[in-house]
Amino acid sequence: MTIESTPELIVSYKKRYEPADDGLRFQELTFEGNFVGQEPLRDGILGDKVQKQRAKSKVLEKVSKEDVLEDQFTLDELNDLNNYLAWNIWDTLVMRATEGVSGMIPRQEYEILAFMHEFYRWPEIMTMMTDEVGAQGILDIGATARREIGTKINSVHDWSLGAVGFGMGRCGLLALEAIGPDDYIEESNTMLKFMQRIEFGKRQDGYILNSQDRYRCQIHEDDFLQTIISQLEELEPDSPKQSKFTRFNAAAELLSFLDHMDCRLGLGDTGPYELPNGNVLILRDLFVNEPIFHWSDVCDDAGLPHAYTMAIEIDPKALGLQEIRVNDISTTFTRPKNYIPGIVGGAVFAREKWDTPMSEVRNIPIDELDAELPKVQDATFKMYRKVSRMCRRDLIWAGQYVYYVDMILPYLRKSGTYDKACNEYQLWEIDQRVSNYYYDIGKRGFAQEVVPHKIFSGKGYLPFGEGADLRKSKGRWL
Structure with a gap:
């Protein structure tokens, strides 16, 4: 059987790659996030365009290798990345919203626990990897994807380093009121810089995300x-x-x-x-x-x-x-x-x-x-x-390990530091704070209602305050 073509639509997809084109709308919903009082953002190519126009820095434009090798982002760059990832998460996940609910595995519960665990634990592990192979070595790890198939150094894992570990992890902890907007700025910088280096090494076109390049991931040599x-x-x-x-x-x-x-x-x-x-x-x-x-x-x-x-x-x-x-x-x-x-x-x-x-x-x-x-x-x-045959608790912690370990696993493997992460950084142990959160996430609809609302609306990705100290971690528990 031969499919009949529709001549009026032939090759129209190529128009999406023209600079003046705003792309199609794949959904009717809009996104506000931290852009309160401004025109809500749309999905796709148009949403990316507006984000770039509203950014206070150039971090969403094509960046150079010298930019990527800088030790940290400025405060404006951090907030631009925070705002962009909030929109990107919405743009990516809203069309897949029902995927977060499983009749067999408590996905929403394991996801929020993993988000928070990543935010707490990944920064020191990312710093360890960077110390082992150097900043250029992190770019080189990203570049391995250009000549491989069957590799987990791919879009979803690379994106997760920042969007999940930083973005959704910080969003969940803010919603739980376990941290404030200006806590863990130094660690946030570490996660976003690690993501930028991996993505830059993989793409080698100055962008870090597919959405910045009209949703293309044309990475292979x-x-x-x-x-x-x-x-x-x-x-x-x-x-x-x-x-x-x-x-x-x-x-x-x-x-x-x-x-x-x-x-x-x-x-x-x-x-x-x-x-x-x-x-x-x-x-x-x-x-x-x-x-x-x-x-x-x-x-x-x-x-x-x-x-x-x-x-x-x-x-x-x-x-x-x-x-x-x-x-x-x-x-x-x-x-x-x-x-x-x-x-x-x-x-x-x-x-x-x-x-x-x-x-x-x-x-x-x-x-x-x-x-x-x-x-x-x-x-x-x-x-x-x-x-x-697995009980609910086992399913939740198993899923938590899939997110928390698997999302960072490809880079540990390629840097030769997986064993070190296990033995010296206790990768497979669960931080006591996150272990305690297991009992909190089921209260007041936190996992099923509060966190999804904060994540999908963009309202939970609070900006870092004006004049915040880039060196600041969590100085006190009060």
Whole structure:
């Protein structure tokens, strides 16, 4: 079956990359945040434009390597990043708001505990990594993503360093009234600077977030990308082969979520890359076996690799593609919404371990996915059975570890400091304050109502006060 194209919409998505274009609206909601009394912000390209216009510093524009290697941000830069991340979190998550609620795993509870834990604990660990490899070394870690697939140095993990650890962590603690707006400024600076360096090293275009570049994450080096493109197989729309490819993608994606306690840290998209024939390519990493989690033993038993990578070729003419976004949580959105009918090519790769050399990453012919799919399904069934037997408290702390450990794990691995973080910094221990918060988050609808409202409205991301001391930490508990 051949999809009929819609000529009036052909290649209109390319207009989104023209400087004067404001993009499409993917949602009707608006964002106010700290811009009280000003025109509310919209989603997408237009929202990014207005944020840049309102910024007091140049930190949201293209920055230089010299800027990134500076030891810290100014107060205006910190507040501009705080405001931008608040909007970016809203822009990214509101369309996925229902994803934060799971009938099986208490996601909202584990998320807020992890947010706060990250804010307290990550700064000293990030400082340790920087001390070990140097500021340039942090940029180099980000740059490794340019020649790898099946790597967790990706948009969602990089974004989480600042948006989650700093942004949502600080927002949660402010909402709990555990800290004030001018507490932990030095630590906030540490987290945002670490994020900036990783992102700058990965992108190498002066931006740090996909939303700053009209939702593009075109990070792979051309010669490396060609090795992927050369292995694409043609997929006739509605053919058994296309169905086999999309079915495997769906099954592996489900397991990647479940192995990460029902969150999207197991998924990472990059792109869109324009191919010589005019089609676009999305590269999707699906992490179906993360060995640091004890529950991943069922994935080991099934013989699954650390990650599958799906190379997905989409025909924009067949869809009448108007806009495509690869947002900062590594997720592809398109208009029209359903791009599956436009998939006309694909390839599947497996990376056995997180550090398997690229020369040893294996291609799995699409016709051989029939042998691979049962392994994914078997692990998924056993994972559901395992998770369903865990009590609520175990599920909450397991999810907390997924956020708190997995979000910083790729950089610990690449810097060679994971063991040091475990042994000398007690990475897997839970800070006593956060342990006590376990009992607070269930009161007065804090996890289900207060925090989501503060996070999604942007009202919880209070600015640092005028004249605040950049050196200030938490000086007293009163």
